[in-house]
Amino acid sequence: MKEIIVEVEDLVKRYPPDIRAVDEVSFSIYGGQVFSLLGPNGAGKTTIVEILEGLRTPTAGRIRVLGVDTTRKYAAIRKRVGTLPQNFEPFDMLKPIEAVEYWARLFDMRTTRRVISELLDRVGLSERKNLMSKKLSGGEKRKLGIAMSLINEPELLFLDEPTTGLDPKARRDLWKLIEEIQGRGTTVFLTTHYLDEAEKLSDDVAIMHKGKIIARGTPSGLIAQHGKTTVVVLEGVGRDGLAEVTRRGLEATESNGDVLVPVRDPAEMRTVFAKLSALELKVKDMYTRRQTLEDVFLSLVGTKMDEGVLQE
Ligand SMILES: Nc1ncnc2c1ncn2[C@@H]1O[C@H](COP(=O)(O)OP(=O)(O)OP(=O)(O)O)[C@@H](O)[C@H]1O
Ligand SMILES: [Mg+2]
Numbered sequence: 001m002k003e004i005i006v007e008v009e010d011l012v013k014r015y016p017p018d019i020r021a022v023d024e025v026s027f028s029i030y031g032g033q034v035f036s037l038l039g040p041n042g043a044g045k046t047t048i049v050e051i052l053e054g055l056r057t058p059t060a061g062r063i064r065v066l067g068v069d070t071t072r073k074y075a076a077i078r079k080r081v082g083t084l085p086q087n088f089e090p091f092d093m094l095k096p097i098e099a100v101e102y103w104a105r106l107f108d109m110r111t112t113r114r115v116i117s118e119l120l121d122r123v124g125l126s127e128r129k130n131l132m133s134k135k136l137s138g139g140e141k142r143k144l145g146i147a148m149s150l151i152n153e154p155e156l157l158f159l160d161e162p163t164t165g166l167d168p169k170a171r172r173d174l175w176k177l178i179e180e181i182q183g184r185g186t187t188v189f190l191t192t193h194y195l196d197e198a199e200k201l202s203d204d205v206a207i208m209h210k211g212k213i214i215a216r217g218t219p220s221g222l223i224a225q226h227g228k229t230t231v232v233v234l235e236g237v238g239r240d241g242l243a244e245v246t247r248r249g250l251e252a253t254e255s256n257g258d259v260l261v262p263v264r265d266p267a268e269m270r271t272v273f274a275k276l277s278a279l280e281l282k283v284k285d286m287y288t289r290r291q292t293l294e295d296v297f298l299s300l301v302g303t304k305m306d307e308g309v310l311q312e
Helices: 045-052 070-076 096-106 113-122 138-150 168-183 195-201 219-226 238-247 266-277 293-301
Strands: 004-015 019-030 034-038 060-065 081-084 156-160 187-192 204-209 212-217 230-234 253-255 258-263 286-290 304-306 309-311
Touching (some): 004 045, 004 187, 019 045, 019 187, 019 204, 019 212, 034 195, 045 070, 045 156, 045 187, 060 070, 096 113, 138 156, 168 187, 168 195, 187 195, 204 219, 212 219, 219 293, 230 266, 238 253, 253 293, 258 293
Parallel strands (some): 034 204, 081 156, 156 187
Antiparallel strands (some): 004 019, 004 060, 204 212, 230 286, 253 258, 304 309
């Protein structure tokens, strides 16, 4: 039997006057997995993470992290958990090597410069160890934050939007690092806006919307359960295109100016193409592709998550 590392039951967090940031959420996370909490701005992700980290008090519900109720006894597990807060910024005037050393002291850990140096190598900061932290790039700052959070070799690591705002190369560097961390046996609790990231990295996904979990499963399970096998993409036809396509009786959504037509099984494809070819639309390009987690999200909540911006 796999071990449950995080348990959340009927969790509620209200903020005055009447914001239900977390609205009766329940889930469990198994050891050794990467769990992703996905959702647009304001969905309630950070609120849940910070309750689990012992930083906020829930209005109602029960939680256990590594077997401990962190609303009452977080100190008992402090050294077994690592955290990278959302929008992490390191101390400007400390070099990475000093920042990690300082962090180790906060954990009452005896460590050596050699160990810290190896940790900075591991996260890909070998060349930046002795540079003032204010000179680091956005991606390098996140790597430093992850190095700090790894100093106590945590069993569970919270990463709250580790890749938001980073360029594609920096995002991929962090993906590799997260895979490496999981490979060493650490359970990773990730929040992200990026559906491709969740699809690539996660063993388990919860999609949150307006304080509730609206879908739960493995990425492929979610696609199989909520998705269709294939999507026909009509590039650049926009909202007018969407109106045309739906007028022909086809189910469709719009994303970044493209219209996406999901197709349940190959037999349906012929009908779909017949209807699409009758349209009088200026199409830049038309192609088919497999469904992604993003398509599932779109079909579930009819919204698009992109760079943290929620477009209704
Ligand atoms: N301290 C607070 N006081 C009042 N409202 C709050 C507070 N913190 C968060 N909220 C509200 O609770 C809701 C959930 O916020 P939360 O930060 O958990 O969302 P999130 O999913 O992490 O969003 P993002 O992707 O933007 O980080 C939002 O409506 C937010 O405005
Ligand atoms: Mg957040």
